[in-house]
Amino acid sequence: MSEDHDHHHHHDHSHLDDTALRVRSLETVLTEKGYIDPEALNRLIDTYENQVGPKNGAAVVARAWVDEEYRQWLLKDATAAIASLDFSGRQGEHMVVVENTPQEHNMVVCTLCSCYPWPVLGLPPSWYKSAPYRSRVVIDPSSVLAEFNVTLPEGTRITVWDSTAEVRYLVLPMRPAGTDQLSGAKLAELVTRDSMIGTGLPLSPAALGKDDSHKNRSSTNAPNSQP
């Protein structure tokens, strides 16, 4: 399959690949028979999040904050700009970076399954895969944001991007105030996973150096993910 073809291919219906179908089928039958509890399974998978971790994505964001030329490249051709830092997926997913501004806030979802920019963000959190998040973020993004304790200034437009097997989105959050003196590595520590999905904002410099509890805050405050 040529890359060109992939990028212009238009789907009016959804598609799951062979591996995804096999994994889902097993999950379905094992859940039906009571061998696995999807919630417990998600909690177990969550413990691997830091393995792949969102560190790659944080490095991309921090670089864009300090390097204007890189920022423009990232917004124009994210696939190449991210690959230049050696963070590309093995299937060559097409990456698109969407930038938050004072006027516009971006959020990412995969309404049909759980397509996720894992080469830069690691494993998706369980709430990202939950049906309530997938369906509600499109209909009522501001109430979903409220559940993540995010309040945007009055009048901010919210745009929701729906990932597919071919196109994965990454949010470029706004650089927090008071960070002019910080190095790239320190800046990257401010960039949370959720801020790159759009369900959170970057940490303020004052939050650095405190305990690590903020890192997992969103996992426990996830929107109602009960079926």
Add this chain to the structure above:
Amino acid sequence: MTAKENSSRNDKALNAIDSIPRNESGPIFNEPWEAEAFAMTLALYEKGLFTWPEWAAVLSEEINRAQATGDPDLGDTYYRHWLSALERIVIKQGVTNAEHLGQLYDDWNHAAHTTPHGEPIVLSRDKSD
């Protein structure tokens, strides 16, 4: 479930199955579904569906079979063999049969194809029974 408990569960799996790709802090996954397949296996082991030596035997059969049919086995296909082994052991232990698994595969495929993009794919109750 604390992270500590989970990591001790991982250690047991890692000690029992030498071939699991890992680094100093635990197993490594290249793609999210690999972690899902790994986590399902851990859950089934804890339910007593098989022992680690039994799992290792089925997994190594799958790996050998793939090698025999030309898989270069460079590590990137490891969890494909893992998934095949999981399907086999689940059938072998009588949890389900190949027909039912195949039916679910078709149902999910059908659900995906009939779901307009932008809506969550769900398997309707009446179809999965």
